Amino acid sequence: MSFSQQLREEADHIFNACYNHPFIQGIADGTLGKEQLIHYVKQDFEYLNAIMQAYAFGITKSSRREDMEMFNTSISFVLNSETHPHVNLCNVAGVKYEDLQGYPLAPTAQHYTRHMLNASQSGTLGEVIAVVLPCPYIYLDIGERLVKEVNPDTSHPFYEWITFYGVQTEEVRMYKYLKRLDELAEAATEEERKRMKEHFMISCQLEYMFFDMAYTLQNWPVQKQCTAVSN
Numbered sequence: 001m002s003f004s005q006q007l008r009e010e011a012d013h014i015f016n017a018c019y020n021h022p023f024i025q026g027i028a029d030g031t032l033g034k035e036q037l038i039h040y041v042k043q044d045f046e047y048l049n050a051i052m053q054a055y056a057f058g059i060t061k062s063s064r065r066e067d068m069e070m071f072n073t074s075i076s077f078v079l080n081s082e083t084h085p086h087v088n089l090c091n092v093a094g095v096k097y098e099d100l101q102g103y104p105l106a107p108t109a110q111h112y113t114r115h116m117l118n119a120s121q122s123g124t125l126g127e128v129i130a131v132v133l134p135c136p137y138i139y140l141d142i143g144e145r146l147v148k149e150v151n152p153d154t155s156h157p158f159y160e161w162i163t164f165y166g167v168q169t170e171e172v173r174m175y176k177y178l179k180r181l182d183e184l185a186e187a188a189t190e191e192e193r194k195r196m197k198e199h200f201m202i203s204c205q206l207e208y209m210f211f212d213m214a215y216t217l218q219n220w221p222v223q224k225q226c227t228a229v230s231n
C-alpha cells in the first residue's frame with residue numbers, strides 16, 4: 001500500500017465525520033442557517049489567505065519546475081476560482097462577499113492556519129504537501145458524495161457549492177499532489193515520514209473542527225462586556 005493510501009485509510013473515520021457533520025448535512029438539505037454561512041465565509045476567507053502562503057512556502061522548498069508549477073496552479077485556483085463557492089454561500093445568506101473580509105480569526109481558524117504555516121515554514125517539501133493535502137482531499141470527497149447522494153439541480157440553494165467541489169478538475173490536481181507525496185515519502189527518513197503523517201492527520205482533524213466552528217458560531221470565550229448605555 002502506498003504512503004498516500006495509508007494516510008487516506010488512517011483518516012477514513014475523519015473523512016466520514018466531516019461528511020456527516022451537521023454543517024455539511026445542512027448544505028445537503030439546504031437548511032444551513034444564515035449566521036453559520038456568514039461565520040464560515042468570514043473565517044474561510046482568511047483561511048484561503050493562509051493556504052496560499054503555505055503553497056508559497058512549497059515553492060521556496062522546490063527545486064523542480066513541475067513542483068513550482070503545481071503550487072503556483074493551486075495559488076491561482078484559490079485566487080480566481082475558490083471565490084465561487086463563497087459567493088454562493090453569501091447569496092443564500094443575503095450578504096455581500098466584500099463585507100465578510102478582514103475579520104479576526106476564531107480559535108479553530110487560528111489553530112488551523114498556524115498549523116499549516118508552521119509546518120510549511122519549518123518542514124520539508126514532503127511536509128508542506130502533507131499539511132495542505134487534507135484541504136482539497138476532504139472537499140473532493142464531500143463534493144463527490146453530495147453529488148451522488150443529493151444529486152442537486154439548479155434549484156438547490158447550494159447547487160454551485162456542491163458542484164464546484166464535486167464535479168471539477170480538482171481531482172486531476174489532487175493526483176499530482178498524491179503522486180509527489182508518495183515519491184517524497186519513499187526517499188524520506190522514518191522520522192520525516194512520521195512528521196508528514198502527523199501533519200496530515202492534524203489537518204484532517206482541523207478540517208472537521210472548521211465545520212464545527214462555523215456550525216456552533218465558535219468565538220473566543222472571553223468577550224468585552226457590552227454595557228447598556230444608561231442615563
Ligand SMILES: Cc1ncc(C[n+]2csc(CCO)c2C)c(N)n1
Nearest residue numbers: 044047074077078082135136139210
Ligand atoms: C477550511 C477549508 N478547507 C478546504 C477548503 C477547500 N479548498 C480551499 S483551497 C482548495 C484547493 C485549491 O487547490 C480547496 C479544495 C476550504 N475552502 N476551506
